[in-house]
Each structure stands twice: as structure tokens, then as C-alpha cells.
Amino acid sequence: GENVEQHPSTLSVQEGDSAVIKCTYSDSASNYFPWYKQELGKRPQLIIDIRSNVGEKKDQRIAVTLNKTAKHFSLHITETQPEDSAVYFCAASIEGTYKYIFGTGTRLKVLA
Amino acid sequence: GAVVSQHPSWVICKSGTSVKIECRSLDFQATTMFWYRQFPKQSLMLMATSNEGSKATYEQGVEKDKFLINHASLTLSTLTVTSAHPEDSSFYICSARGGDGSSYNEQFFGPGTRLTVL
Numbered sequence: 001g002e003n004v005e006q007h008p009s010t011l012s013v014q015e016g017d018s019a020v021i022k023c024t025y026s027d028s029a030s031n032y033f034p035w036y037k038q039e040l041g042k043r044p045q046l047i048i049d050i051r052s053n054v055g056e057k058k059d060q061r062i063a064v065t066l067n068k069t070a071k072h073f074s075l076h077i078t079e080t081q082p083e084d085s086a087v088y089f090c091a092a093s094i095e096g097t098y099k100y101i102f103g104t105g106t107r108l109k110v111l112a
Numbered sequence: 113g114a115v116v117s118q119h120p121s122w123v124i125c126k127s128g129t130s131v132k133i134e135c136r137s138l139d140f141q142a143t144t145m146f147w148y149r150q151f152p153k154q155s156l157m158l159m160a161t162s163n164e165g166s167k168a169t170y171e172q173g174v175e176k177d178k179f180l181i182n183h184a185s186l187t188l189s190t191l192t193v194t195s196a197h198p199e200d201s202s203f204y205i206c207s208a209r210g211g212d213g214s215s216y217n218e219q220f221f222g223p224g225t226r227l228t229v230l
Contacts, residue, residue, distance in 0.1 A: 034218070034219075041203075041224070041226070042223070042224070043205060043221040043222060043223045043224055044156065044205070044221050045221075046218065049218070089155060089156065098144055098161070098209055098219075099146070099158060099161060100146070100156075100158065100207075100219060101158070102155045102156045102157075102158075103155065104154075104155050105154070105155050
């Protein structure tokens with residue numbers, strides 16, 4: 001089955017700097033890759049997603065890149081702010097199954 | 113739109129009792145609902161997938177007789193933790209997807225239920 005690895009597990013950056021979180025997946029049939037932000041005790045919130053027919057997607061300070069050949073995708077947050085501090089999860093989904101397999105999570109801390 | 117609710121938001125029960133958690137899609141029809149379990153500082157682990165009107169599909173290692181899932185309507189799925197034990201204490205989150213025919217379906221997550229078994 002699908003396996004998703006995520007790195008780093010923790011990340012501290014200074015306010016205004018950029019943060020990059022990387023994920024790799026194992027099943028080449030995966031075709032949808034969402035990223036979620038989760039604050040303590042809250043539900044995961046979708047922040048950006050990318051489909052396998054696209055290599056890059058950007059939404060203001062957030063961008064995601066996908067390399068299908070290497071089977072990895074990355075989340076880029078620019079101009080980080082303290083409110084970006086949270087746990088971020090990547091996920092991969094295989095067409096037709098609709099299941100999400102989540103990465104292990106990255107705890108991002110933005111230092112003011 | 114695309115709001116998913118869960119009830120209760122938290123529950124404390126004694127060991128050996130059963131607990132039912134409800135997951136509702138409030139403004140759309142959910143053809144498929146998913147149940148996840150999340151232990152502290154860990155990722156979301158998919159427990160099972162439920163489709164309206166059919167039996168749930170459980171992930172490997174999840175006991176179907178312990179975690180009973182019912183998806184009786186297009187807006188409601190329930191998870192019953194039977195004979196709960198302290199090791200079942202966790203954050204249980206449901207999600208739902210619509211049935212618009214697209215191959216890519218975003219999942220909408222509920223707020224989660226924190227279960228504590230004494």
C-alpha cells in the first residue's frame with residue numbers, strides 16, 4: 001500500500017523567513033496531494049492541494065511543488081508569520097480509492 | 113459550505129463501556145465518510161472507509177468488531193467503540209467526501225472527538 005514519509009518532524013524559523021516541508025510517496029498511482037494545517041486539538045484545515053497533472057501551484061504565501069518522477073512533493077511557505085505555527089501534514093490519495101494516507105507531520109514554529 | 117460536524121466533542125467513559133460518536137455532513141450529501149484516529153503528537157491514521165448503505169472497509173490492524181461503523185444515510189455516519197479500554201483513548205476525527213463524480217475529491221474534516229477511557 002501507499003506509504004508517505006515527511007521531513008522534517010520539527011522546524012523552527014525566524015519570522016519572515018521561508019519554510020519548506022518535504023514528502024515522498026511510494027505508490028505511483030497516487031494522483032492527489034493535499035496539505036493540511038492542524039492546530040492543537042482542532043480539525044485539519046486544507047491549505048493547498050495539487051493534482052498529478054500539475055507541477056506547481058501557488059496561493060499567496062503558500063506553494064506546493066510536485067515531482068512525479070521522483071515521487072516527492074514539497075510545501076513552501078514564504079514570509080512566515082507567528083500564526084503559521086502549527087503542525088502540517090501532507091497526504092497522498094490514489095485515484096478511485098479516495099483514501100488519504102497522511103505523512104507523519106511537521107511541527108512548525110515561527111519565532112517572532 | 114462543506115461543513116462536517118461531530119458529536120460529542122469530548123467524552124469520558126469507564127473501561128468496558130461503549131461509546132458512540134456521530135459524524136454529520138451538514139450541507140452536502142456524503143457518499144463516503146472516513147474515520148481516523150490520532151494519538152497525541154502523531155499523525156492521522158485511517159481506521160475505516162464507510163459508504164452509505166454498505167459495510168465499512170477497515171484498514172489492516174483495525175478490529176471491526178471493536179470499532180463498529182454505520183453509515184445509514186448520506187449525511188450521517190457513526191463510530192461505536194465497544195468495550196472501551198484506556199488504550200482506546202484518542203482523538204477520533206471523521207471526514208466526508210461528496211459524490212460529484214470527480215476523480216479528485218477533497219475530504220472535509222469534522223472537529224474531532226476526544227475520547228478518554230478511565
